[in-house]
Amino acid sequence: MFFYKIFWDRMDAGNWFDEVLSWRQKHLSDRQFTLVLAFFVGLFASVAAFVLHSLIHFIQSLVMTQIQVTSYNWLYLVLPVVGIWLTMLFVKYVVRDNISHGITRILYAISSKQSRLARHNCWSSVAASAITIGFGGSVGAEAPIVLTGSAIASNLGQWFRMNNKTLMLLVGCGAAAAIAGIFKAPIAGLVFTIEVLMIDLTMVSISPILIASVTATCFSYIFVGDSQLFTFNMTHPWEVVRVPSNILLGVFCGLVSLYFIRMMTACEGMFGKMQNRYMKLITGGVMLSTLIFLFPSLYGEGYSSINILLGGGTQADWSKVMEKSMFYGGGTYILLAYLGCVILTKCFATASTNGAGGCGGTFAPSLFIGAFAGFFFARVWNINNVGPFFPEENAALLGMAGVMSGVMHAPLTGVFLIAELTAGYDLFMPLMIVSVCAYLTILAFEPHSIYGMRLARQGKLITHHTDKSILTLMTLDSVIERNYTAVDKDMELMNLVHALSKSKSSVLPVVDGAGNLLGEIDMTKLRHIVFRTELYHHFRVSQLMEEPLTTLRLGDPMEEVMMAFDKYHAQQLPVMDTNGHLYGYISRAHLYSQYRKMVADMSNE
Numbered sequence: 001m002f003f004y005k006i007f008w009d010r011m012d013a014g015n016w017f018d019e020v021l022s023w024r025q026k027h028l029s030d031r032q033f034t035l036v037l038a039f040f041v042g043l044f045a046s047v048a049a050f051v052l053h054s055l056i057h058f059i060q061s062l063v064m065t066q067i068q069v070t071s072y073n074w075l076y077l078v079l080p081v082v083g084i085w086l087t088m089l090f091v092k093y094v095v096r097d098n099i100s101h102g103i104t105r106i107l108y109a110i111s112s113k114q115s116r117l118a119r120h121n122c123w124s125s126v127a128a129s130a131i132t133i134g135f136g137g138s139v140g141a142e143a144p145i146v147l148t149g150s151a152i153a154s155n156l157g158q159w160f161r162m163n164n165k166t167l168m169l170l171v172g173c174g175a176a177a178a179i180a181g182i183f184k185a186p187i188a189g190l191v192f193t194i195e196v197l198m199i200d201l202t203m204v205s206i207s208p209i210l211i212a213s214v215t216a217t218c219f220s221y222i223f224v225g226d227s228q229l230f231t232f233n234m235t236h237p238w239e240v241v242r243v244p245s246n247i248l249l250g251v252f253c254g255l256v257s258l259y260f261i262r263m264m265t266a267c268e269g270m271f272g273k274m275q276n277r278y279m280k281l282i283t284g285g286v287m288l289s290t291l292i293f294l295f296p297s298l299y300g301e302g303y304s305s306i307n308i309l310l311g312g313g314t315q316a317d318w319s320k321v322m323e324k325s326m327f328y329g330g331g332t333y334i335l336l337a338y339l340g341c342v343i344l345t346k347c348f349a350t351a352s353t354n355g356a357g358g359c360g361g362t363f364a365p366s367l368f369i370g371a372f373a374g375f376f377f378a379r380v381w382n383i384n385n386v387g388p389f390f391p392e393e394n395a396a397l398l399g400m401a402g403v404m405s406g407v408m409h410a411p412l413t414g415v416f417l418i419a420e421l422t423a424g425y426d427l428f429m430p431l432m433i434v435s436v437c438a439y440l441t442i443l444a445f446e447p448h449s450i451y452g453m454r455l456a457r458q459g460k461l462i463t464h465h466t467d468k469s470i471l472t473l474m475t476l477d478s479v480i481e482r483n484y485t486a487v488d489k490d491m492e493l494m495n496l497v498h499a500l501s502k503s504k505s506s507v508l509p510v511v512d513g514a515g516n517l518l519g520e521i522d523m524t525k526l527r528h529i530v531f532r533t534e535l536y537h538h539f540r541v542s543q544l545m546e547e548p549l550t551t552l553r554l555g556d557p558m559e560e561v562m563m564a565f566d567k568y569h570a571q572q573l574p575v576m577d578t579n580g581h582l583y584g585y586i587s588r589a590h591l592y593s594q595y596r597k598m599v600a601d602m603s604n605e
Helices: 002-012 016-027 030-063 079-095 102-112 124-134 142-159 164-183 186-195 203-224 240-272 277-294 303-311 315-322 332-355 363-383 392-408 411-422 425-443 453-457 466-473 493-502 558-568 588-603
Strands: 507-511 517-522 572-576 582-587
Touching: 030 124, 030 142, 030 164, 030 203, 079 124, 079 277, 102 142, 102 164, 124 142, 142 164, 142 363, 164 186, 164 203, 164 411, 186 203, 186 411, 240 277, 240 332, 240 363, 240 392, 240 425, 277 332, 303 315, 303 363, 303 392, 315 332, 332 363, 363 392, 392 411, 392 425, 411 425, 493 507, 507 582, 517 572, 558 572, 558 588, 582 588
Parallel strands: none
Antiparallel strands: 507 517, 572 582
16 A cells, blocks of 8 residues: 555656656667667558457448448448448538548648657547448558557657657658558568658668567467468469560559549549538438449459459459459450449549548559459450450459559559568569659659658658758748837938848848838948948938849749749848738848758658
8 A cells, every 4th residue: 555655656647657657868879769669650551450450340240240242232332322421421510620542641741840640640530540441441451450459559659758750760660550450461560661652761760660660560460360361372483475565564554553543633624623421421422332332342442353363273263353243254355344444434433532521542553553454455365366464353452552652652652561461572573664664654753652742742741852852841930030120211311221230131121101011221332331421411311222133922932932042142132911901021141041041850860
């Protein structure tokens, strides 16, 4: 009882956590403690992945009891709408925040919020996406889990008061652990963080990311055993004669990726213009349920359909992909028509799911479309005897890597994920050929991934270019000096000299009563008259002021700010607010000083 009382007295004192932090600072360096946090990030991310997939399978087992295999099912017209409606209510009344576009939100947090993610992101995406996918939403669980893992890492880092640079690294650890935990693919998790989240691979960053990835993978094996999401058996080893077909498949996958990104963007734009959430629900729900009714492979993540294409060897095996639909029992050409329709409509199913109010990502849809596109390409190739036989199951696997590489602009992620996911290392060479060709194809049309294109348009996308990354991380408000001395246009030279003597800047803005910038007074250009007291009553500010070289606006990207200083050779530039009123000034010296400091901080390992 005595020790119990002492313990709670220390707890009640309110400084027990400060003592923990003090002990950590004395005994563990920041680098050592980051490794410790990386381990727990990997553990928690794997738990989140296990919980999410368990919830999805539980919900699907409840709602799929009345589904018939040999004919169409009217329930497909109802279940997806119910799932999206429940998700919408959950987000509106429980979460009360936007949780869509998980990976894009991570990129935004890295670029503009110092890698700080909301606490509810540690659980909200798991619950919302489980409801959406369990009831048939045609999206993936990977992006919500990546957001969850990154949010856990971010909040752990904030809790232990880590600096912004370490928070960014921990967010990368959370994303890597999420991918590794879902797919049991630690290398893919590492590469995903580098390619998609743009976390630079250095001696400092590689250790915690690897620890998080390996930890998540190990715990995933503990939770679910040796089972894999996809089953693939190598029956046709790769041969050099298939290089032409691999190259063409890569180009085809790149074009499919482009179609997917453009259609997704167009559909999101359509839903974004709708103001009424119930109109979104009705429009998206009807679109989604109709597509799933016609093509049941679009239901949920679609991983069962992928396994049919990867594991089949005969027409009868592959025809199982048409089960639960009106196409059941069709022949080769019906199968091709079905596959083609699914490839074309998957983007609409995914966009309508999220647009209507559901929660999910595009990671699984890209794998899904890739498998269908690869199989479709090889089937057409073999039917027409274009060249050497192209095994359809191999092509489905290669297509997954190809479309993922194109959609995410991440060829290495596509290669390593598929290789680790299916133990298909024997296909490493064709995986690289298809992924690189797909990436180069889409790069000719779309310079950014589906995750980064929204932020790139706003100038908020982190890249591997150090100078551009620093300009992205810098905020305009952080370099604005608001302590300026303004003068009136009717002020006499005598009063102007008095104002100049109190100003810390050589440039004084001339503003009217409403705060509008009328001009500027540059002290360096008035030296010939400021010391001549006989002129003090002969000149007014309106006679001496000049137009500013240019003006900046709040929200301007820092890259444009830098270009303005270089273009006009200015020492100071005014910044206007959204109403066109003077907000403050940016000095060239202050701007470049902060830029050099951030370069030094980023380069310091």
